[in-house]
Amino acid sequence: MTTTRRNFLKKACISGICLCGFSTILGSETFTPKTPSSETPNKNEIMFLKWITELLENLENSHLTEAQLRQIVKSSSIAHHHNLEMDTMLTPFKGHLDNFIEFIEEKWGWKVSYEDSNKQVLIVDEDKPFCVCPLLQKEKEKKFPALCYCSEGFAERMFTIVCNHPVNATVISSIQRGNNKCIYRIVLNP
Numbered sequence: 001m002t003t004t005r006r007n008f009l010k011k012a013c014i015s016g017i018c019l020c021g022f023s024t025i026l027g028s029e030t031f032t033p034k035t036p037s038s039e040t041p042n043k044n045e046i047m048f049l050k051w052i053t054e055l056l057e058n059l060e061n062s063h064l065t066e067a068q069l070r071q072i073v074k075s076s077s078i079a080h081h082h083n084l085e086m087d088t089m090l091t092p093f094k095g096h097l098d099n100f101i102e103f104i105e106e107k108w109g110w111k112v113s114y115e116d117s118n119k120q121v122l123i124v125d126e127d128k129p130f131c132v133c134p135l136l137q138k139e140k141e142k143k144f145p146a147l148c149y150c151s152e153g154f155a156e157r158m159f160t161i162v163c164n165h166p167v168n169a170t171v172i173s174s175i176q177r178g179n180n181k182c183i184y185r186i187v188l189n190p
Contacts, residue, residue, distance in 0.1 A: 056144040070149045077153030090161045100162045122186040131175040131182070145177045155184050163188060
């Protein structure tokens with residue numbers, strides 16, 4: 001049985017492994033992630049989701065500077081990256097940025113363009129009028145702008161693997177921050 005992207009992500013987030021807005025990257029039909037055996041979240045999974053949303057609210061209302069908040073949440077994206085076995089999923093694209101761009105445009109419906117003629121900066125537009133993170137699907141009326149730092153970390157890891165060198169990602173538009181869609185700026189040679 002093929003696991004759909006949305007069902008997998010919903011299950012992953014319910015089981016507490018999704019903390020990032022880059023969730024739609026699992027749209028590949030060739031990638032078969034591990035899924036929890038239960039369709040319905042159990043009491044512990046529900047409590048974990050509540051814990052995460054409470055943590056995000058507390059982080060948002062803390063006295064941390066933006067740089068501190070970014071560092072905490074962005075660095076946490078490594079757990080999500082490893083849990084989803086992204087290194088394996090991205091292996092065929094290593095050193096083939098154009099192929100990866102073609103893939104995410106075709107399979108995920110994203111729009112990718114270069115900011116400049118030097119092709120050193122990508123603008124990656126998820127092109128969706130909603131936050132794709134299933135963690136937030138039950139919290140639609142609440143906004144967690146700090147969660148976008150996780151997306152930055154996830155994007156950096158993903159494009160670093162594909163490009164074979166460090167890149168820098170910044171969320172420049174976000175549903176969680178009041179914009180109409182999520183857009184990332186990826187500096188390929190920081």
